[in-house]
Amino acid sequence: MAWTARTSSKVDVFPKGHDSLDELPPAAPGTLVVRGANGGIRVAPDAGFDVVFGRCEPDVHVCVGPDDPHVSRRHGHITREQSRWVLYNTGRLPIRFPGARLVLAGHRAPLPVAHTPLFIVAPEREHLLEVRIVARTPGASPAHRHEADTRDPAGWRLSPAERLVLVCLAQRYLRSEPWPQPLTWAQVADELGRLHPGDPWTAKRAAHVVTQVRKRLSAKVPGLLEEEHPPPLGNALNHHLITELLATTTIGPPDLRLLDEPGPTPPGPR
Template sequence: MVLAMPKRSNKVDILPKEAGSLAHGLPPAQPGTLFVMGLNGGMSVAPGARFDLLFGRCEPDVHVCVGGNDPHVSRRHGYITAEGSRWILHNTGRLAIRFPGSRLVLGGHRAELPVAYTPLFIVAPRQEHLLEVRIATKAATRNRAERHEADTCDADQWELSDAEHLVLVCLSQRYLRQEPHPQPLTWAQVADELSRLQPGGRWTSKRAAHIVTDVRKRLSPKVYGLVEEEVPPPLGNTLNHNLITELLVTATIAQSDLALLDGAPRTSES
């Protein structure tokens, strides 16, 4: 069965792949509009459209394709529909869908989507597949440079310096690459990778750890679980894991930031 794609209208619209990550902002939209993005593009659905947005592996059978090359993902893995003013995620596939952190929506179950940017992950055996979801609250600026010039910045994102942003993307890359059961890189791994990326940056394990610790301390008054006193032993990677989860949930870092590790120029000043 080939799914008929909706025609462009003021209620339902197609998002081209070139639109980029929803983490970086939205085009002007009515508050409550649903945006969903996969690797090959996505869709927006305005409130009151009475439209069930289907997602899954088989591109001809869904509105948004996710996990297209993974046979573990169901052809139609789920759908998102409106119930009053709420958007509800329905998992009709076999694999669980993970919210940021550890919350799972199992097959046959449903969950309300928060009014925010929400990266969802279909948990396959060898890889987690990203489905970006965002519900519009107000017009948002499109990238980091524009956010600095805007009158008001997105309230749900944390401001980071360029050095902080780079270190945290490097530390978090296993999460951003959607590896199963990801853990932060070690400080030695971070320092080694950043030294190869910026040979003159004087990167050391101590410097990387100091930068991340400063970010944790700065966010800790508003985010629980970023200081030792709030986490029972053994600590392990818990503090950095909690920090990474917060940055992912708030879209402070996103999958597209992995381009920074491919040689994109950034300052090394801390």
Template sequence: MTMMTRKAPGKVGILPKESGGLAAGLPPAQPGTLFVMGPDGGMRVSPDAGFDVVFGRCEPDVHVCVGGDDTRVSRRHGVITREHSRWVLHNVGKLAIRFPGSRLVLGGHRAELPVAYSPLFIVGPAKEHLLEVRIAAGPPPPGGVDLHEVETHDPDDVNPWRLSDTERLVLTCLAQRYLRQEPWPQPLTWAQVADEMGRLRPGETWNDKRAARVVTAVRMRLSTAMDGLREEEIPPPLGNALNHNLITGLLVNTRLRTSDLTLLGG
């Protein structure tokens, strides 16, 4: 697949690094407009621009650089193209690309992108590399509201997602491997979370049962807003599935962010 360069004036633009991530929302845009953001900036492409967005490690050869310090990431790792009124991701690299959760797009495969915010991860052996993708939704349906384009609210102002300071700290401890974008992350054990909390709050008494109670309370509260947070919804063996699903939901809905790692110090 070759890089396409044809474009209509004003239909392709550069997103500077300073514009921030895509999770918080989008500027006004034509429905179907593609936004792609790497750690050093990104691209905005209208649906009728006739332009493919290429991303990968080698900055001179791609539109969006991602994994620039990881030689396992291909120089040109993927291409996002417009096909039959849909944006489609093509993995042309060797490492898999992970959608939120556990769905993988392997090298040589393709996947349609949803009209939504999609954090994608190039799964390297030492870490995962984040590529943010968002597609502008169409106008609200008659009598309804398009939740992708409404004004973004601070998660702490929205129920049932509001997290107390203690809940955020415990969940950050639990999810730190995910926040550090380690490959195939797993939640910490309750004992490890309790040890972290004891270090961070030495004046309090923490053990595995107290850590589990805090997380369970959040999980049950959010079980009305998302699936996969109740034991009866998960086929055995249960393992870490409940905590994994909780962490993934919090990350995808930007209720936990990499900036929360600062709460752990060091």
């Protein structure tokens, strides 16, 4: 969907329909981009503008959880303070950062210069509020920074087979289900087996694919190795891996199409 500017050059509104925040036009370093259920807003760092989000669309700039009365009508805002964007939770429910960190009612938290999915933690489900702060590209000249800063985030490189297995494993997160957990290996093998009946998917094979990804990323991402967690381990390893892949936009809701497209399995380990 095409970009639509409705306000000034420093505060722009865009409609629902963008698959990625990185599809938006060039923006200066420090620019804040926020997307909710029905579109979003982009604010320059020197605009002097607070972004208000919550359930009641007429009263906020970004709507989130419009059909959930547990979400406050004005649940919070994001403001610029001392060269940083800061999240304020003025609602009743906590706001969760990727992982387990919670910003409780009445609390604040600085936002990283990155793409950060935030979740309002309601009793029946979590509501996604996507936030991106445009980074400065090291070494880019001023004349080219606008163009460089809107390149797609690097994310993590996945093979087609790894992406297929991880999307299947993480589908509850990608569908924004309440309190999502990774599928079991048996569930992953069963679903991939039905999707690709000519290929012998097993729980062991699916686990091996994901384990290799965890080990590859563990050199730069904490929390992906068994020895980093106290027992009982549960789903901690897969949960942390999925959270990392979501936070870096390595996988996203558009990847769910892989689970609707029967065909030969992409080449990968067996």
